Amino acid sequence: MKSPLSQIVALVKKDLVLEWRQRHALFGILLYVFSTMFVINLMVKEPEDKIWNAMFWVVQLFVCVNAVAKSFLQESRGRLLYFYSLVHPRYFITAKLIYNVLLMTVFSVVTLVCCILFLGNPLMHGLYFLGVVLLGGISLSLLFTMLAAIAAQASQNAALMAIMGFPLIMPILMLLSNIAQSAFAPVVQPGLAGMFLLLAGMDVLVIALALILFPFLWKE
Numbered sequence: 001m002k003s004p005l006s007q008i009v010a011l012v013k014k015d016l017v018l019e020w021r022q023r024h025a026l027f028g029i030l031l032y033v034f035s036t037m038f039v040i041n042l043m044v045k046e047p048e049d050k051i052w053n054a055m056f057w058v059v060q061l062f063v064c065v066n067a068v069a070k071s072f073l074q075e076s077r078g079r080l081l082y083f084y085s086l087v088h089p090r091y092f093i094t095a096k097l098i099y100n101v102l103l104m105t106v107f108s109v110v111t112l113v114c115c116i117l118f119l120g121n122p123l124m125h126g127l128y129f130l131g132v133v134l135l136g137g138i139s140l141s142l143l144f145t146m147l148a149a150i151a152a153q154a155s156q157n158a159a160l161m162a163i164m165g166f167p168l169i170m171p172i173l174m175l176l177s178n179i180a181q182s183a184f185a186p187v188v189q190p191g192l193a194g195m196f197l198l199l200a201g202m203d204v205l206v207i208a209l210a211l212i213l214f215p216f217l218w219k220e
Contacts, residue, residue, distance in 0.1 A: 007087050011095030012102075015071065019103070029066050033059065033111050037118040046120035049184040056115050057177055060136065061169065063107050068100050068144040069161055072152035089218035093149060093210050100141040108137035122184060129183035136176040139203050143168060146210040153217050175199055 002010070019026060036059055040047075047055065083092055112133050116123075123129050144165060151161035179195050182188055 004091055007091045008095045012099050015099040033114050037114040041118040049122050052119055052122055053180055057173055059111055064140040064144055067103055067107055068141055069148050071096055071100055072148040089215040090211050093214040097145050100145045101138050104137035104141035108133045125183045132180045139172055142203055142206045146206055149214055
């Protein structure tokens with residue numbers, strides 16, 4: 001009997017192998033990022049700080065939806081039944097959370113680089129913004145992983161994930177946008193520590209809900 005850690009690592013490796021085998025979807029998302037930034041550049045050249053910030057997070061949102069949605073929706077019923085007989089559901093959802101966090105970390109960096117290349121660099125605190133981008137990618141991936149797990153049980157309906165995600169993602173996007181705004185200003189805005197704690201609290205809540213609810217969804 002393998003240990004929980006070894007089972008989780010094996011599941012993460014499985015997702016990495018599947019992602020590489022279906023890399024056309026991965027390159028499709030990269031093409032979406034490049035083409036979106038290029039079109040924005042043609043339309044507005046170098047936007048103001050607030051517009052730059054808003055556009056970045058909107059692109060991040062759509063990248064996350066496209067990247068994370070397929071993590072569950074690409075799993076067939078037969079494959080899920082096979083995993084059901086092998087691993088505990090909490091190990092399975094933990095592996096999905098870790099994999100999607102790694103995936104969104106890479107896409108977040110790519111999106112930031114494209115944004116700077118095509119829209120200019122208005123950042124006054126680049127490392128701070130990079131940290132916020134990575135934290136934002138983690139938050140978005142955690143939430144959409146949980147939503148994708150729910151949608152996968154509803155006849156693998158991707159539209160359901162988008163519908164459920166809209167009211168849940170708005171507070172996180174607004175919070176990330178406000179936190180990131182300090183990267184464009186010479187002084188630190190008040191209440192920044194509280195916003196970071198709120199974001200961390202949301203992440204912990206999403207992880208807890210995923211670990212609690214997924215075993216019940218798995219049985220269905």
